[in-house]
Amino acid sequence: xxxxxxxxxxxxxAILEGTLDTAAAEKTARDLAPxxxxxxxxILIDCSQLTYxxxxxxxxxxxxxKHASVAGSSVTLKGANNDILDVxxxxxxxxxxxxx
Numbered sequence: 001x002x003x004x005x006x007x008x009x010x011x012x013x014a015i016l017e018g019t020l021d022t023a024a025a026e027k028t029a030r031d032l033a034p035x036x037x038x039x040x041x042x043i044l045i046d047c048s049q050l051t052y053x054x055x056x057x058x059x060x061x062x063x064x065x066k067h068a069s070v071a072g073s074s075v076t077l078k079g080a081n082n083d084i085l086d087v088x089x090x091x092x093x094x095x096x097x098x099x100x
Contacts, residue, residue, distance in 0.1 A: 003031035011042045017049040020057030029060050036067040043068050048079030053087055065096055076100055 001024035002017040012035055020028055035043055043064065053061075065075045076098040080088065088094045 001028055003028050005032065005034050007041075008044075011044050012038055013044045013046060015046040015049065019052040020050060020060070021052060021054040022056045025054075025056035025060060028057070029063070032060060032064060035064050038068050038071050038073045040072050042073050043075045045075065045077050046079055047077055047081075047084055050080065050084060053084055058087070058091060058093060061093065061097070074098060 001020055002015075004015040004017075006013050006015075014032055014035060016028070018024070045061070045064070061075075061077075068075045077088070078100040080099070085094075085099070088097070088099065
């Protein structure tokens with residue numbers, strides 16, 4: 001699992017590549033920690049190269065959303081494949097995030 005966090009056009013952008021499962025969760029959570037200090041900047045999580053997400057990965061996304069919400073920021077998930085979208089819909093996460 002590869003995670004990249006950058007800033008673009010005043011937004012924090014995280015790119016997730018690979019399989020976000022239990023084995024990758026701890027490192028991914030550390031890699032996404034800068035998003036917790038969003039200071040009102042909106043967050044875009046690019047899922048176009050994410051091939052799988054487990055419940056551990058969903059917990060990480062929920063944590064990012066929680067910190068963003070406290071700071072008045074929004075979180076958008078972009079580019080998720082159909083399998084990831086099915087997981088988001090089944091778990092109700094599609095109601096917690098903006099999905100592009």
